[in-house]
Every structure is written in C-alpha cells, then in structure tokens.
Amino acid sequence: MKNLFSLEGKQIWVFGGAGYLGQSVVMALYDLGAQVLCVDLGERAAEFVAEAGLEGKVTPASADIADIPACEQQVNQWIDQQGVPDGLVNLTAFTTAKTMDGLDEVDFDRINHGNLTATWALARQVGNAMVAQGRGSIVLFSSMYGSVAPDPKVYEAPMNKNPIEYGVGKAGIIQMTRYLAVHYGQAQVRCNCISPGPFPNPQVQQNYPDFIARLSAKSPLGRIGRSPEIAGAVAFLLSDASSYVTGHNLAVDGGWTSW
Numbered sequence: 528m529k530n531l532f533s534l535e536g537k538q539i540w541v542f543g544g545a546g547y548l549g550q551s552v553v554m555a556l557y558d559l560g561a562q563v564l565c566v567d568l569g570e571r572a573a574e575f576v577a578e579a580g581l582e583g584k585v586t587p588a589s590a591d592i593a594d595i596p597a598c599e600q601q602v603n604q605w606i607d608q609q610g611v612p613d614g615l616v617n618l619t620a621f622t623t624a625k626t627m628d629g630l631d632e633v634d635f636d637r638i639n640h641g642n643l644t645a646t647w648a649l650a651r652q653v654g655n656a657m658v659a660q661g662r663g664s665i666v667l668f669s670s671m672y673g674s675v676a677p678d679p680k681v682y683e684a685p686m687n688k689n690p691i692e693y694g695v696g697k698a699g700i701i702q703m704t705r706y707l708a709v710h711y712g713q714a715q716v717r718c719n720c721i722s723p724g725p726f727p728n729p730q731v732q733q734n735y736p737d738f739i740a741r742l743s744a745k746s747p748l749g750r751i752g753r754s755p756e757i758a759g760a761v762a763f764l765l766s767d768a769s770s771y772v773t774g775h776n777l778a779v780d781g782g783w784t785s786w
Contacts, residue, residue: 531768535560538609539765542592542649543618543668545571547728548757550579552616555758556765557585564605564612566590592619592645602652611656614765616666617646622693635692642696643703650707650718658714665711666764667704667720671780673697674722681741697722701776708774717773719764724780726752747782 539556543549544565553565553575563585565572572587579585590601621641623634650665657663672694682688700720707718725742732739732751743750760779763769778784 532762532766533560534614534762534766536562537613537765538562538564539614539616540564540566540605540612540653541616541618542566542590543620544616545575546618548723548726548754549618550575551754551758552618552761553585554579554581555755555762557581559762559766561614561765562586564588564609592617592649593621593641595645595648598645598649599652602649606656611660611663612653613662614664614666615650615653615657616668616761616765617649618668619646620668620670620693621696623690624687625690626687627691630690630692638692639696639699642693643699646700647703650703654707654711654716654718657716658711661715663711663716664765664769665707665716665718666761667700667718669700669704669720669722669776670694670697671722671724671778671783673699673701674776674778674784678745681738681745683738683741686735686738704776705774712773717764717769719769719772719775719777721757721760721764722776722778722780722784723757724752724778724783726754726757745783746780747785750781752779752781 534556539561541553544553545567553563556563565585566588568591569589576582576585576587590598592598621638623638672689677688704718704720757779760777
C-alpha cells in the first residue's frame with residue numbers, strides 16, 4: 528500500500544508552481560520522490576526554488592501558458608530534453624477582480640483565453656505526448672466557484688467577490704476534464720481536476736481577519752483551508768493510488784459546496 532502513494536522516479540510538471548498553493552504542491556511532490564519541473568511567470572519559479580532551499584532538487588522554469596505558441600515551443604523543448612512527463616499539474620489562473628458592470632467583453636475574452644483556451648492547448652499538447660507513452664496523469668484546477676456562485680454576504684467591503692469570468696472559466700475546466708478523460712482514456716492517460724474551497728493567501732489572512740471569519744463560518748469544517756491540504760489531493764491523483772480515477776472533479780473545500 529505504501530508504494531501506491533509513492534511518486535518515486537516520476538517526472539511531474541507543475542505550472543503555477545510558485546503560487547501560494549503551487550508551492551505546497553511542488554514541495555509535497557518532491558518529498559514523495561518526484562522529479563519536479565516548477566513552471567511560473569518570469570523569475571517566480573527560480574526565486575521560489577532558491578528561497579525554499581530546493582536548488583538542485585527542483586528544476587525552475589519560465590513560461591506563460593496564455594502565450595500559446597511560445598508555450599508550445601517551450602514544452603517541445605522540455606520534452607526533447609527531459610522526455611514526456613508522467614504527470615502534468617496546471618494551477619494557473621486568470622482574473623480581473625472587476626465588478627459585473629465594470630467588466631467588458633475584451634476582459635472577459637482575455638481572461639477565458641487564459642483559463643480555458645490556454646489550459647486546453649497545454650493539456651492537449653502534453654496529453655498527446657503521453658498517449659505515445661501509454662501512460663500519464665493530468666490534474667487541472669477548477670474552483671468551488673466553478674460549481675456555485677459567491678455569497679455576497681461573505682464579501683463585504685472592502686473585499687471583492689470572485690468575478691463572473693473567473694467562475695465561468697472554472698466551470699469550463701470541470702467539463703474540459705471530462706472531455707479529456709474520455710478522449711485519452713483508451714491510451715491509459717487520466718485527467719482529473721481539483722476544486723479548492725477557501726484558501727486565502729497569508730497576506731489576506733493577516734490583513735482581513737473579519738473576512739477570514741466569514742469564510743470560516745461558511746465552511747462545514749468551520750475554517751479555511753491550509754495550503755498543504757491541496758498538495759495531498761494532487762499527489763493522490765498523480766499516484767498509482769488513483770489509477771482507476773479519471774474524469775473526476777475532487778472538491779477540496781471543507782464541505783463548502785455541500786450546502
């Protein structure tokens with residue numbers, strides 16, 4: 528049973544790996560024995576790897592999935608250099624933080640280009656490469672707001688509720704996961720997604736304690752999520768422990784979407 532959860536020797540690519548949740552994912556995958564490529568914008572991955580003391584252990588890289596041609600070229604280079612990964616995790620997310628009336632169609636299209644079109648392009652490119660190997664696990668990221676809408680009472684001023692283009696994109700990720708799972712299933716390439724609940728970053732936790740209290744009260748567990756609690760779900764979906772799980776949306780939300 529111990530070996531079911533091991534990632535020893537597996538090569539995992541984590542896009543958005545230098546973000547708040549991504550950092551915990553990268554560190555957990557490394558601890559479980561994976562060879563991790565941590566990808567983020569600019570120098571974010573390199574800075575995180577250095578600060579976390581992971582130099583020489585985790586490989587940092589830079590890519591912007593919204594720039595599809597450039598990202599495709601970079602992915603091809605990594606495949607040529609390192610081979611096809613055993614797992615792909617995409618935690619990238621795009622949003623405007625604008626109100627419903629402040630949003631325009633250009634914003635809406637731009638954000639969903641990143642959240643939907645670019646995610647699909649990346650998953651298809653890596654998924655097709657995995658098919659040739661006859662194995663692989665893709666883990667995409669949705670959100671509780673891909674399933675339900677924000678409760679305005681939780682987002683009293685000065686907080687802004689998650690905007691509509693974010694929720695629409697995250698809902699699309701859940702359906703995209705199902706389509707990819709069916710498309711790649713016969714090749715033994717799995718695709719699942721995770722829908723995190725309330726995981727505000729440390730700065731928000733420190734600066735807005737009243738908001739954190741409202742978020743906590745909304746969860747059946749009575750608290751917000753801790754970033755390592757996402758990492759375990761990712762590791763499960765990448766490991767042999769989930770070898771017969773595909774097309775699934777795993778809610779890691781403290782029960783948020785249960786009521």
